[in-house]
Amino acid sequence: MRAGKFFINGQTFDHLRVDFQGRAGDLEVWEVENQGDMDHPFHLHTHPFQVLSVNGKALPYRALKDVVNLKAKEVVRLLVPLRNLPGKTVFHCHIVEHEDRGMMGVLEVV
Numbered sequence: 001m002r003a004g005k006f007f008i009n010g011q012t013f014d015h016l017r018v019d020f021q022g023r024a025g026d027l028e029v030w031e032v033e034n035q036g037d038m039d040h041p042f043h044l045h046t047h048p049f050q051v052l053s054v055n056g057k058a059l060p061y062r063a064l065k066d067v068v069n070l071k072a073k074e075v076v077r078l079l080v081p082l083r084n085l086p087g088k089t090v091f092h093c094h095i096v097e098h099e100d101r102g103m104m105g106v107l108e109v110v
């Protein structure tokens, strides 16, 4: 790992790059994995999601959320209904020091 940087899929934030693209109205399942050694709360703007499972284990309840904490090495599956709001939005680590050092990406809904 390069010193002082935080990555998503090996890349730091670039506001000119689109990391993921989806279609308005689609229901998507996302798998988010924390390969690091510290917690990273995953935060998605604009499109609230449900947490389907943590490390393969279903949660006892479902609720719409905009953030889910991932402990070290944890994997979550998210049900993401893409709202009818075309345009770009972001997802990022909710720890501001990580976000500011690159741990953010762009989702474009078309």
Ligand SMILES: [Cu+2]
Pocket (backbone or CB within 6 Å): 039, 040, 041, 093, 094, 095, 098, 099, 103
């Ligand atoms: Cu983080």
